[in-house]
Amino acid sequence: MYRIQLQDNLRVCHSAALVDKFRTRKAAGLLAYLALHPGNHSREKLMELFWPELELDAARNALSTNLSHLRSAVEKGLGQPEGALIRATRDTIGLQPGSYTTERGSDPERLLPGFYDDWVLEARAKLATSRLSPLKIEPLPATLTPYLGREDLREQALELLKSTRLLTLVGTGGVGKTRLALETLRAGEAEGTPVIWVELASLTDPSGIVERIAAALSLDKTNLLVSTLRRAPLLLCLDNCEHLIHGAAKEAERLLKACPQLTILATSREPLNITGEAVLRLPGLSEAESAALFCARACLAKPGWQVGREERPLLSLLCLRLDGLPLALELAAAKLRTLSLSELVQRLEARLSVLTSGNRVAEPRQQTLRAAIGWSYDLLSAKEKELFISLAVFRGGWTSEYAERVCPGAQEDLLDALVDKSLIQVESVSSGLRYRFLETIREFAAEQLDKLPEPEQLSYQRAHMEVFRESAAQLTYDSVSTRQEALQQIAVEQDNFRAALNFCCMHCPEFALEIVNPLLVYLERRGAFQEIRSLLEVVLALPASQVPTKERALGLSFLANAYQALGDRKTARQILHLMDELHRVLGMPVWSLTSHAFLEFSQGHRDEARSLYCRAIEQARDFGNASEELFALTNYSQLLLAEGQLEAARAAIEECRRLPGCSSEWVSENLALASLLEGRLEGVREVVQAAIASYADSQSYHHLAYEIVHWAMFVLRDGNHEEAVRLYGASFSWCEHYGYIVDQPESGFREVDLASLRELLAPDIFQAAFEQGRAWSPDEILAQLRVCASAIRA
Numbered sequence: 001m002y003r004i005q006l007q008d009n010l011r012v013c014h015s016a017a018l019v020d021k022f023r024t025r026k027a028a029g030l031l032a033y034l035a036l037h038p039g040n041h042s043r044e045k046l047m048e049l050f051w052p053e054l055e056l057d058a059a060r061n062a063l064s065t066n067l068s069h070l071r072s073a074v075e076k077g078l079g080q081p082e083g084a085l086i087r088a089t090r091d092t093i094g095l096q097p098g099s100y101t102t103e104r105g106s107d108p109e110r111l112l113p114g115f116y117d118d119w120v121l122e123a124r125a126k127l128a129t130s131r132l133s134p135l136k137i138e139p140l141p142a143t144l145t146p147y148l149g150r151e152d153l154r155e156q157a158l159e160l161l162k163s164t165r166l167l168t169l170v171g172t173g174g175v176g177k178t179r180l181a182l183e184t185l186r187a188g189e190a191e192g193t194p195v196i197w198v199e200l201a202s203l204t205d206p207s208g209i210v211e212r213i214a215a216a217l218s219l220d221k222t223n224l225l226v227s228t229l230r231r232a233p234l235l236l237c238l239d240n241c242e243h244l245i246h247g248a249a250k251e252a253e254r255l256l257k258a259c260p261q262l263t264i265l266a267t268s269r270e271p272l273n274i275t276g277e278a279v280l281r282l283p284g285l286s287e288a289e290s291a292a293l294f295c296a297r298a299c300l301a302k303p304g305w306q307v308g309r310e311e312r313p314l315l316s317l318l319c320l321r322l323d324g325l326p327l328a329l330e331l332a333a334a335k336l337r338t339l340s341l342s343e344l345v346q347r348l349e350a351r352l353s354v355l356t357s358g359n360r361v362a363e364p365r366q367q368t369l370r371a372a373i374g375w376s377y378d379l380l381s382a383k384e385k386e387l388f389i390s391l392a393v394f395r396g397g398w399t400s401e402y403a404e405r406v407c408p409g410a411q412e413d414l415l416d417a418l419v420d421k422s423l424i425q426v427e428s429v430s431s432g433l434r435y436r437f438l439e440t441i442r443e444f445a446a447e448q449l450d451k452l453p454e455p456e457q458l459s460y461q462r463a464h465m466e467v468f469r470e471s472a473a474q475l476t477y478d479s480v481s482t483r484q485e486a487l488q489q490i491a492v493e494q495d496n497f498r499a500a501l502n503f504c505c506m507h508c509p510e511f512a513l514e515i516v517n518p519l520l521v522y523l524e525r526r527g528a529f530q531e532i533r534s535l536l537e538v539v540l541a542l543p544a545s546q547v548p549t550k551e552r553a554l555g556l557s558f559l560a561n562a563y564q565a566l567g568d569r570k571t572a573r574q575i576l577h578l579m580d581e582l583h584r585v586l587g588m589p590v591w592s593l594t595s596h597a598f599l600e601f602s603q604g605h606r607d608e609a610r611s612l613y614c615r616a617i618e619q620a621r622d623f624g625n626a627s628e629e630l631f632a633l634t635n636y637s638q639l640l641l642a643e644g645q646l647e648a649a650r651a652a653i654e655e656c657r658r659l660p661g662c663s664s665e666w667v668s669e670n671l672a673l674a675s676l677l678e679g680r681l682e683g684v685r686e687v688v689q690a691a692i693a694s695y696a697d698s699q700s701y702h703h704l705a706y707e708i709v710h711w712a713m714f715v716l717r718d719g720n721h722e723e724a725v726r727l728y729g730a731s732f733s734w735c736e737h738y739g740y741i742v743d744q745p746e747s748g749f750r751e752v753d754l755a756s757l758r759e760l761l762a763p764d765i766f767q768a769a770f771e772q773g774r775a776w777s778p779d780e781i782l783a784q785l786r787v788c789a790s791a792i793r794a
Contacts, residue, residue, distance in 0.1 A: 002074070002085050004035040006112055007105030014078040022073055026050055027066040031074070032112055035102045036123055038190045039155050040092040049119070067093065102190065126192050126233065138216055140185055140197050147183050148296060149289035150176070157184045157280055161235070161263060164278040165256055168241075168266040171282035172422040172438060173372035174327025177267040178239055180282065184265065185237055193235050201240035206247020209238075213251075229259040241268040242421070243379055249274050269376050270420040281422075284324025284438070291315055293326060297333035305336060314345050321348045323438040328369050351440060373444040376423055387414050388423060389452065392445035393464040396495035397436035406463045434492075461503050468493065468500040469511055475518035490522040501535070509544040513551035520558045527702020529562040530739055536562070548585045556582065560595055565702065567741040569599055589623055594632040601639055602744050609639055630659040637670060642745035646674050665691065669710075676713050677749075688714055692785050701778075704785065705734055709746040711788060716753055721760050722769045728754055729773025730781045737778050 005011040010028050011020040022028040030050060034041070047059035054062060067088060075084050087096045104111055108124040157180065160167050169177045185195045196216050203212060213236070214222045217229075229236075236255070241248035249272040252264050256276070266272060271279045285293060294315065298305045307315050318341070322328040328351070335344050351369065380388060390407035391398065403410040415435060418424045425436050437445060449457055471493070475486055490497065497519045504512040516539050523532050536559040539545055545552055556579040563572035576592045576599070583590045597612035613636040620629035633656050640649035653670050656662045672687035688710050695703040712727035728750060735742055742750065758766055776784070 002078075002100035003103060004031070004100055005103045006032055006035065007103065007107070007110045008113065010112065012074045012078070014074075014080060017078045019073050019077055023069040024066055026062070027069045027073075029115060029117065030063075030066055031070055032115070033119060034086075034093070034095045035100070036104070036119070036191060038095065038097065038187050039158055040087070040089075040094040040151070042092055046093060049117075063093075104192065123192065137194055137196055137218075140182060140189065140195065141199075143179070143182060145300070146296070147179065148293050149285055150180060150183075153180060153280070153282065154183050154187065157265075158187055160278050160280060161188065161265065164276065165262070166252060166264045166266070166272070166274070166277045168268055168271050168277055168279050169282060170268055170271055170279050170420075170422060172325070172441065173269060173376055174325045174369065175282045175284060175422075176326040177282055179326070181237055181239060181265055181267050185235065188235050193233055195235045195237065197237050197239065199239045200244055200248065203244060206244040206251075209244065209247055209251045213255075226255070226258045229255060229262050233261040234259075234263070236262060236264050238264060238266045241266050241272065242270055242376070245270060245272065248272060269379075269422040273420075285319075285326060285329075286324065287316060287319050290319035290322070290324045290329055294319065294329045294333050297330050298336050301334045302336045307341065311341050314341050318345050318348065321345070321351065321439060323440050325369075325438070325440060327372055328440060331369060351443060369440060370444065373441055376421055377444065377448070379421070380418075380423075383409055384414060384417055384421075385448075388418060388445055389448045390460050391418075391424070391435075391437070392442060392449040393460050393499070394437075394496060395499045396493070397434050398496070399432065399434060402467055403435070405467050406460060429492075458507070462507070464496070465500040465503045465508070465511070465515075468496055469504075469515055472497070472515045472518045475521075487522055487525060490518055494519060494522060501539070505538065505542065509542040512539045512542055513545055513549070513555055517551060517554055517558075520555070524558065524561065525698075525703075526700055527565070527705070527738065527740065529565045529702070532558055532562040533566070548582055550586065550588075553579055553582050553586065553588075553591075557592070557595065560592075564595075564599065564602070564743070565741065566739055569602065573599055589619055589625075591625075591628055593619065594628070594635055597632075597639075598635055598743075601635075601642075606639065606643065610636075613639060626659050627661055630656060630662055633659070634662075634666070638745050641670070641673060641677065642748055644677070646678055650674055665694065673710065673713075676710070676717060679717060681714065681717060684714055685718075689788055692788055696782060696786055701734075701738055702740055704782075705731065705738070705740050705742055706746050708734060708781070708785070709742060709750050711785070713749060713753060716757065721757055722765065724753065725757050725761065725766055725769035726773035726776075728757075729770040730776050730784070731773075733774045733776055734778060734781055 001014075003013040005013070009020055010022070010032055011018060012031070013019075022031070030046065033046075033049070043060070043063060047054075047056075047063050050066075051059040051062050067086070071082060071086055074080075075082055075086065083096070085096055085099055087094050104123070104127065106127070108127040111124050111127055112120050157167060157169065161184070169181055171177050182197075185197065189195045196213070198209075198212050198216050200209065200212065203209065210222045210225060214220075214225050217225070219225060219228060238248055238252065245268065248266065248268070252266065252272055253274045255262055256264060271277060284290070295305075295307060318332065319329070322332060332344060332348070339347070377385065377388065387403070387407050387410050390410070391403060393406060394402070398406075400410070400412050400415055403415060415424070415426075419426045419435070423437075423441060425438065426433055427436075428434075449460070471489075475490060497515060501512060501515045501519070504510075504515055516535055520532055520535070523529075523535075536555055540552070540555055540559065545555070556575055560572045560575040560579065563569070563575065572595075576595050579592050580590050583592070593612050593616035597609045597616060600606075600612060601609035613632055616632035617629060617636065620626075620632055633652055637649050637652035637656065640646075640652055650671065653667055653674070657664075657667050668687050669691050672684045675681070675684050688707065692704070692707050692711065694700075695707060708727060708731040712724045712731065715727060716724035731742060731750065734740075741747070761769070
């Protein structure tokens with residue numbers, strides 16, 4: 001442990017070794033400043049503080065030179081490794097927390113004699129004030145576990161405390177407000193500011209707040225409180241204010257007005273809402289922070305426990321399901337005494353029932369996850385509770401408009417109240433404000449919903465279903481397939497559509513096909529064919545779905561496409577025949593000709609496919625069905641590309657361009673494919689890279705299966721034979737993982753290219769490259785594709 005002595009001459013000690021001479025005065029001053037001001041400091045700030053007269057480059061060099069002198073003196077010079085005391089990154093510099101103690105003495109005149117910088121004068125003034133105002137203050141509560149993560153939030157809190165006199169740390173129960181407050185106070189204490197800790201959780205009467213603060217200062221009489229707090233700069237922490245919110249706000253405002261040198265740090269599940277308050281909302285931990293905390297606590301619960309490589313996806317899923325809440329993670333880690341990680345993750349579907357039996361000596365509200373949330377719920381008004389419960393019908397979030405339609409009393413001020421109380425989250429999106437539950441809180445709300453009489457539950461659920469039934473009616477197949485914003489709307493609300501569909505299947509099956517069809521368009525764009533198959537096998541089997549309707553026909557079309565994409569052509573053909581018969585019953589033209597043609601094409605029957613495509617195009621034109629014409633013509637162009645009729649293919653692609661709903665990106669991609677087949681590479685790289693970037697961003701994994709082939713085709717024709725083999729190997733790995741097939745014409749192009757590559761490369765080189773690509777995981781393939789796509793963005 002280092003000892004940094006600031007009284008009289010600056011000295012740094014480690015064990016028996018001592019350094020009291022520094023190469024430059026600025027180097028000594030830099031060390032003293034870092035010791036007096038714990039935390040990370042930006043390089044720009046330090047350059048402005050110590051070398052304000054220099055140009056930027058000169059100041060940067062001066063800082064680097066003096067930092068190097070310091071490292072040499074206090075680390076190497078005292079026999080310690082680099083980084084033992086000084087922590088420096090590209091952007092920040094500070095001293096390693098826990099590696100040193102600072103001794104500043106009690107006499108301000110002896111603090112850093114010979115230094116007259118403003119920051120030294122401020123430190124002397126603080127020391128002088130503390131000498132004049134000795135206070136009997138209880139030490140901060142000790143913590144039993146190390147502090148992990150959130151250093152950025154601690155630094156943010158410290159910065160805010162320099163510019164505001166009231167900072168409230170706000171967040172849901174179990175998010176770590178108290179621990180962050182303690183770590184912030186320790187840093188403030190290290191800077192020489194006296195800190196007072198006042199815990200309010202066990203207090204039930206707001207009139208007792210004054211007594212609690214007085215007791216923390218060892219005062220027998222509350223009438224001495226204001227005069228005592230006026231005597232010195234103090235940092236007062238009021239921990240857990242939410243259940244006494246009005247009394248805490250009133251007392252904080254009174255003390256701030258009466259004591260000009262007082263600063264207050266409060267923790268609460270909602271802001272105090274008084275003038276001058278700064279609010280710092282605590283999110284859940286990041287995945288990396290969550291994993292680090294869970295693993296550290298797991299090792300305490302079960303010494304020697306380690307997460308294996310194959311278990312890392314389980315750990316990521318656990319952190320996601322627990323919303324990054326430290327309390328939930330610590331409770332979960334304790335369960336490893338009796339459960340494996342796999343068993344624990346499986347049981348987290350009912351996380352509130354699993355995460356019990358916490359610290360026996362903690363406050364009751366912190367012993368289980370349900371108690372932590374229940375504490376906040378019990379503080380709600382009757383109207384707030386009604387809204388909170390009704391919102392449990394939503395999945396993945398909602399807008400204020402949707403909330404008002406499901407719960408007529410859901411005025412915006414009530415939503416805001418639940419946000420303030422940290423029971424729902426709000427974020428700004430392109431369409432406005434969107435609200436959501438953390439999943440742990442949604443589970444609690446769902447429990448309260450289940451306790452309502454059944455008619456009341458069904459009323460909320462039916463209202464939710466009607467909202468999304470109406471939304472589905474506006475999202476017709478044509479509008480969704482041609483409008484990116486419609487697809488985005490479904491993407492945002494997909495979990496709500498699924499919840500509405502589940503309700504329909506159980507209570508009003510006659511609406512199931514209405515609700516499922518827009519969801520199917522989105523899922524098809526994503527390549528989620530297994531889910532399409534699963535959904536439709538349930539929905540189409542409902543008695544209400546047997547009635548001949550256009551919606552049933554559309555559902556059959558999606559199901560046939562899903563089976564085709566998954567490689568089950570026999571079942572796809574059977575479903576198409578069902579759809580043909582349904583069209584005849586409805587007196588409609590048979591709109592499945594294109595799908596039949598594609599089945600023939602994929603099985604190598606090109607003449608039959610060509611005949612069916614031409615019939616489909618002619619029929620669509622006769623009936624003025626532009627969307628069906630586009631569907632047939634785009635597929636026909638693929639047959640022409642496969643046959644090498646490149647001019648005819650180009651003409652068909654250009655003809656598609658004139659039809660409504662045709663994507664300009666599709667036109668560019670297929671014209672580029674024609675150029676590739678001609679051996680002309682100019683402009684192709686940019687088109688393929690842009691397509692990869694777009695599909696990767698939208699997680700369209702089925703489209704990416706084809707773009708992997710396109711990129712391999714380009715790489716081969718650009719002369720990189722081994723990389724082309726790796727990419728083709730990766731295309732097989734990708735499809736096996738997601739259950740897709742790459743169909744015609746790309747499957748044919750891939751076969752031809754692989755045959756050519758076997759001729760170009762020695763067998764061992766070909767096989768090694770192919771196996772390397774095939775061994776890539778989907779994440780590794782996606783990373784390779786993102787590197788490729790980043791070139792177009794740059």
